Amino acid sequence: VPTPARTLAFRILLDLERAQAPTLADRLARADVEGLDPRERGFLHELVLGTLRTRGLLDHALRPLIDRPFEGLDAGARAALRLGAHQVLSLRVPDRAAVSESVDLVRDTAPRAAGFVNAVLRRLVREGPPPVPDPAADPLGWLTSAGSLPAWLAQRWLARLGPETAVARARAFLERPPSVFRLNPRREDASARVEEAGLAPRPLDVPGAWEASAGQPAALAADGVLYLQDQGSQMVAHLAAGAGRHLDACAAPGSKSTLLGDLVAGRGTVAALEVAPRRLATLTGMVRGWGAANVSVLGGDAARPPFRPGSFDAVLLDAPCSGLGTLGRHPDIRWRATGEGLARHAERQRGLLAAVAPLVRPGGTLVYAVCSQEPEESAAVVAAFLEAHPAFRSGTAPPWAAGFADGPFLATRPERDRGDAFFAAPLVRA
Numbered sequence: 001v002p003t004p005a006r007t008l009a010f011r012i013l014l015d016l017e018r019a020q021a022p023t024l025a026d027r028l029a030r031a032d033v034e035g036l037d038p039r040e041r042g043f044l045h046e047l048v049l050g051t052l053r054t055r056g057l058l059d060h061a062l063r064p065l066i067d068r069p070f071e072g073l074d075a076g077a078r079a080a081l082r083l084g085a086h087q088v089l090s091l092r093v094p095d096r097a098a099v100s101e102s103v104d105l106v107r108d109t110a111p112r113a114a115g116f117v118n119a120v121l122r123r124l125v126r127e128g129p130p131p132v133p134d135p136a137a138d139p140l141g142w143l144t145s146a147g148s149l150p151a152w153l154a155q156r157w158l159a160r161l162g163p164e165t166a167v168a169r170a171r172a173f174l175e176r177p178p179s180v181f182r183l184n185p186r187r188e189d190a191s192a193r194v195e196e197a198g199l200a201p202r203p204l205d206v207p208g209a210w211e212a213s214a215g216q217p218a219a220l221a222a223d224g225v226l227y228l229q230d231q232g233s234q235m236v237a238h239l240a241a242g243a244g245r246h247l248d249a250c251a252a253p254g255s256k257s258t259l260l261g262d263l264v265a266g267r268g269t270v271a272a273l274e275v276a277p278r279r280l281a282t283l284t285g286m287v288r289g290w291g292a293a294n295v296s297v298l299g300g301d302a303a304r305p306p307f308r309p310g311s312f313d314a315v316l317l318d319a320p321c322s323g324l325g326t327l328g329r330h331p332d333i334r335w336r337a338t339g340e341g342l343a344r345h346a347e348r349q350r351g352l353l354a355a356v357a358p359l360v361r362p363g364g365t366l367v368y369a370v371c372s373q374e375p376e377e378s379a380a381v382v383a384a385f386l387e388a389h390p391a392f393r394s395g396t397a398p399p400w401a402a403g404f405a406d407g408p409f410l411a412t413r414p415e416r417d418r419g420d421a422f423f424a425a426p427l428v429r430a
C-alpha cells in the first residue's frame with residue numbers, strides 16, 4: 001500500500017493536470033494535506049514541489065524509454081511516471097519503493113497502465129537518465145530539459161534575456177527561494193527572538209528586509225514576530241509609502257498592505273481593497289493578526305473603485321498577473337501559464353490601471369506592480385497607460401533601489417537577487 005504522502009502527491013498532480021485545483025498553493029491548503037502528520041507532509045511537499053519543479057528534466061529522462069508520445073499517455077500514467085522518476089533521480093528513497101508504489105498508484109486510476117509504468121521505471125533505474133544538452137551549445141535544449149521550462153517560455157526568455165541570463169534565471173528558479181522576512185515593529189522582542197531562534201539574519205538591499213541564513217523562521221512567523229515576504233514584494237510596498245492616505249487596490253492576502261501600514265505609521269493610513277470574498281477574509285485576518293491599526297480593509301472592485309477622484313496621496317496597484325516571476329515558489333505556474341493567458345491578464349491590468357489612476361491626487365504617487373516580467377503585463381501596460389494619460393510620468397526611486405533599476409522601472413532579478421522576479425513602475429501625477 002503506498003504511503004499517505006505518495007498517495008496524496010499522486011492525487012494532487014492529477015488534480016492539477018485535470019484543472020480540479022486552480023493552483024498548487026490552493027491545493028496544498030486543503031484539509032487532506034493539512035491533516036497529514038508533519039513528517040508525511042514534509043515528504044509530500046518534497047514529492048509534489050520537486051516533481052513540478054523538475055518536470056522538464058523528468059520528461060527528458062522518460063521520453064527515450066517510451067515508444068509513443070509522452071503527452072498522449074493517460075494522465076494517471078504520466079503522473080505516476082513523473083512521481084516515480086523524481087524519486088529515482090533526485091530523492092534518497094530506495095528505488096524499489098519508488099517503482100512499486102508508483103505502480104500501485106496507477107493501478108487504481110488506470111489499471112491497464114500498471115505494467116507499462118513498471119517497465120519504464122525499472123528501465124530508468126537500470127539505465128539511468130540520458131545526458132542533458134550543454135547550456136552554452138544548446139541553450140534551448142537545456143532550458144526545456146534541465147531548465148524545466150515549457151518550450152514557449154524558453155523561447156521567449158531566450159529572445160528577451162539572451163542565452164546566458166535565460167539559463168541563469170531558469171537555474172535560479174530550480175532552487176528553493178530564500179527565507180526573506182521583515183519584523184513586526186510592534187514586537188519589541190522581535191530582534192532578540194530572531195537571534196534566539198538562530199536565524200543568523202543577513203540584511204538585504206531593501207530596508208528592513210532580512211534573509212534567514214540558518215534555522216527555521218516558520219514558528220516566529222506563526223507567532224506574528226516576523227512576516228515572510230520576498231524582497232521584491234517588500235520593495236513594491238516601499239515605493240508607495242509616503243504621508244497621508246494610501247490605497248492598496250488589489251490587497252489580499254495583505255503582504256504589501258501591512259508593510260505599507262508599518263512604513264507610514266504615525267503619518268498615514270492605508271485602505272486595503274479586495275474583490276474576492278474568500279481572499280477578503282484572509283486579508284482581514286492578516287491585517288488583524290499583524291496588528292496593523294492604520295490599515296482598514298474594504299470589499300470592492302478596483303475596476304469600479306468606491307472612492308472619489310483624487311482622494312489618495314498614493315495608490316498601489318499590485319495587479320493580478322500570470323505569476324511567471326514566482327516560479328521558484330510556485331513551480332506549477334510554469335506548466336499552467338500560456339501566451340493567451342498573458343494577453344488576457346494584460347487587458348485586465350490595463351483596465352485596472354486606468355480605473356485607479358484618477359484616485360491619485362495631483363502631485364501624488366501611483367505604483368504599478370506585478371510578480372512577472374513578461375513585457376505584455378509589465379512595461380507594455382505602463383507604456384500604454386502613460387501614452388493615454390499625459391498627466392502621469394515616471395517617478396524616481398529611492399537611492400537604496402538603484403541596484404534594481406531597469407530603465408525607468410524596477411526589477412528584482414532571481415539570477416542575482418534570488419527569490420521572485422518582481423516588476424514595479426513608480427509613477428507620479430503632475
Ligand SMILES: C[S@@+](CC[C@H](N)C(=O)[O-])C[C@H]1O[C@@H](n2cnc3c(N)ncnc32)[C@H](O)[C@@H]1O
Nearest residue numbers: 250251252253254255256275276301302303318
Ligand atoms: C497579486 S494579488 C495581490 C497581492 C497583495 N497585494 C499582497 O502583496 O499580498 C492580486 C489580488 O487582486 C485581487 N483582485 C483581482 N481583481 C480585482 C479587482 N477588480 N478589484 C480588487 N481586487 C482584485 C485578487 O483577488 C488578488 O487577491
